[in-house]
Amino acid sequence: MSTSELPLAGRVAYVTGAARGQGRSHCVRLARAGADVIAIDACAPVAEHNGYAAATPEDLAETVALVESEGRKILARHVDVRDADGQRQVVADGVEQFGRLDIVVANAGVLNWGRLWEIPAQQWQDIIDINLTGLFHTVQAAVPPIIEAGNGGSIITISSAAGIKAVPGSAHYCASKFGVVGLTNSLAVELGEFGIRVNSIHPYGTDTPMGNDLSMYKLLQDHPTYIHSFSPGALPTDSLIAPNDISDIVVWLASDASSLVTAAQIPADKGYLKI
Ligand SMILES: NC(=O)c1ccc[n+]([C@@H]2O[C@H](COP(=O)([O-])OP(=O)(O)OC[C@H]3O[C@@H](n4cnc5c(N)ncnc54)[C@H](O)[C@@H]3O)[C@@H](O)[C@H]2O)c1
Numbered sequence: 166m167s168t169s170e171l172p173l174a175g176r177v178a179y180v181t182g183a184a185r186g187q188g189r190s191h192c193v194r195l196a197r198a199g200a201d202v203i204a205i206d207a208c209a210p211v212a213e214h215n216g217y218a219a220a221t222p223e224d225l226a227e228t229v230a231l232v233e234s235e236g237r238k239i240l241a242r243h244v245d246v247r248d249a250d251g252q253r254q255v256v257a258d259g260v261e262q263f264g265r266l267d268i269v270v271a272n273a274g275v276l277n278w279g280r281l282w283e284i285p286a287q288q289w290q291d292i293i294d295i296n297l298t299g300l301f302h303t304v305q306a307a308v309p310p311i312i313e314a315g316n317g318g319s320i321i322t323i324s325s326a327a328g329i330k331a332v333p334g335s336a337h338y339c340a341s342k343f344g345v346v347g348l349t350n351s352l353a354v355e356l357g358e359f360g361i362r363v364n365s366i367h368p369y370g371t372d373t374p375m376g377n378d379l380s381m382y383k384l385l386q387d388h389p390t391y392i393h394s395f396s397p398g399a400l401p402t403d404s405l406i407a408p409n410d411i412s413d414i415v416v417w418l419a420s421d422a423s424s425l426v427t428a429a430q431i432p433a434d435k436g437y438l439k440i
Contacts, residue, residue: 168199168236171197171198171199172198172199172416172419172420172421172422173195173198173199173200173267173268173416173419173420174199174200175199176199176200176201176265176267176268176419177200177201177202177203177259177260177263177264177265177266177267177268178192178195178200178201178202178203178267178268178269178270178419179202179203179204179256179259179266179268179269179270179303179306179307180192180195180202180203180204180205180269180270180272181204181205181206181246181252181270181271181272181273181299181303182205182206182246182272182273182274183202183204183205183206183225183228183241183272184206184208184220184221184224184225184227184228185206185220185224185227185228185373185374186220186371186373186374186375186376186408187272187323187368187371187373187408187411187412188204188206188228188270188272188273189224189227189228189231189408190408190409190411190412191270191272191408191411191412191415192204192228192231192232192239193228193231193232193235193412194409194412194413194415194416195268195270195412195415195416195419196231196232196235196236196237196239197235198416198419198420199237200237200267200268200419201237201238201239201263202232202237202238202239202240202241203239203240203241203255203256203258203259203263203266204225204228204229204232204239204240204241204242205241205242205243205244205246205251205252205255205273206220206224206225206228206241206243206244206273207219207220207243207244207245207246207273208220208221208222208224208225208243209221209243209245211245211275211291211295212275212277212288212291212292212295213287213288213291214277214279214284214285214287214288214291215275215276215277215378216277216278216378216379216380216381216383217374217375217377217378217379217380218374220374222243225241225243226241228241229241238262238263240255240258240259240262240263242255245299246273246295246299246300246302246303247294247295247298247299247302248302249302249305249306252302252303252305252306252307253305253306255306256306256307256310257310260310260314265310265314265316266307266310266311266314266318267311267314267316267317267318267319267419268318268319268320268321268419269303269304269307269311269318269319269320269321270321270323270415270419271300271303271304271320271321271322271323272323273295273299273303274295274296274299274323274325274341274375275291275292275295275296275375276292276335276338276375276378277292277335277338277378277380278334278335278380278381278383278384279334279335279337279384280333280334280336280388281336281337284337288337289337292337292338292340292341293337293340293341293344295341296338296341296342296344296345297341297344297345297348300322300345300348301348304320304348304352307320308320308352308356308361311359311361312356312359312361316360317359317360317361317362318359318360318361318362319361319362319363319364319418319419319420319423320349320352320356320361320362320363320364321363321364321365321366321415321418321419322345322348322349322363322364322365322366323345323365323366323368324342324343324345324346324349324365324366324367324430325338325342325367325368326367326368326369326432326434326437326438327339327342328342328343328345328346328365328367328430329343329346329367329430329432329438330394330437330438331343332391332394332395333388333391333394334381334384334385334388334391345365346365346430349363349364349365349428349430350363350428353427353428354428357427362418362423362424362426362427363427363428364418364423364426364427364428364429364430364431365429365430365431366411366414366415366418366431366433367430367431367432367433367434367438368406368411368433368434369398369406369432369433369434369435369437369438370395370405370406371405371406371407371408371411371433372404372405372406372407372408373408376405376406377405396437396440397435397437397440398434398435398436398437398440399435399436399437399439399440400435400436401435402435402437406433406435410433411433414431414433418431
């Protein structure tokens with residue numbers, strides 16, 4: 166396939182939470198499909214109650230190298246999704262450099278554990294501020310230039326299986342990820358007249374630092390009955406999902422192959438949500 170025949174040739178994508186895990190995989194796969202990339206990550210500890218290590222500047226540098234090795238351009242910056250001005254600035258700079266904006270992958274997120282009536286208010290606030298209000302800032306930064314470009318577009322929000330089926334031990338996270346669904350579907354209706362599609366993806370346990378968070382096991386030890394809410398899927402589930410398999414869905418939603426799909430919740434769960 167020549168470069169101009171690639172499904173996302175000439176398009177530009179904005180990806181949040183791009184330093185590692187699913188975000189890095191999405192950057193690489195969007196680049197391989199022909200898109201240039203604007204990428205942000207906090208690259209620092211973001212939520213005091215997380216039980217897993219934060220991403221680093223070296224992680225984001227690795228994403229940059231991987232995108233460039235695909236032959237595409239990338240503008241990467243250390244920006245926290247809670248920083249509305251920072252998101253607006255990097256999107257504006259990216260549009261100036263690359264000429265347009267077509268695709269958003271709102272992927273940055275955090276997860277931590279605790280029963281709702283026992284967690285500190287700050288733990289609740291950090292999750293809502295990052296997973297939900299951070300997405301609001303992403304939308305405010307990215308939507309005007311996508312409309313302005315006049316080419317339609319695709320906004321992909323990363324919710325969770327826990328944004329469709331609530332699980333115990335992370336009600337604050339579930340609330341944020343259910344919130345992502347409401348935002349996604351309202352926005353899809355508002356942006357339909359501009360030919361811009363908005364859909365959410367709902368991964369189940371995925372092989373990233375978040376997905377391997379061992380602090381979840383402490384919660385399950387303390388409350389063994391909670392395990393029933395974390396059943397296997399319909400397909401064989403001997404391992405966590407590979408980020409690359411989520412990226413298959415991201416690239417499809419970003420491309421014209423999904424032109425009929427908007428306001429949809431796409432599970433990436435091996436059938437877990439139906440069990
Ligand atoms: N891993 C799973 O099992 C799983 C399952 C369902 C949904 N998800 C969702 O997938 C998305 C990606 O998670 P992942 O599994 O790749 O986890 P991860 O922790 O490996 O990566 C998340 C990235 O987002 C960045 N980030 C977090 N808070 C940020 C902030 N405030 N500003 C900017 N960047 C920030 C982190 O630095 C990190 O690089 C998240 O929204 C998560 O909730 C993950």
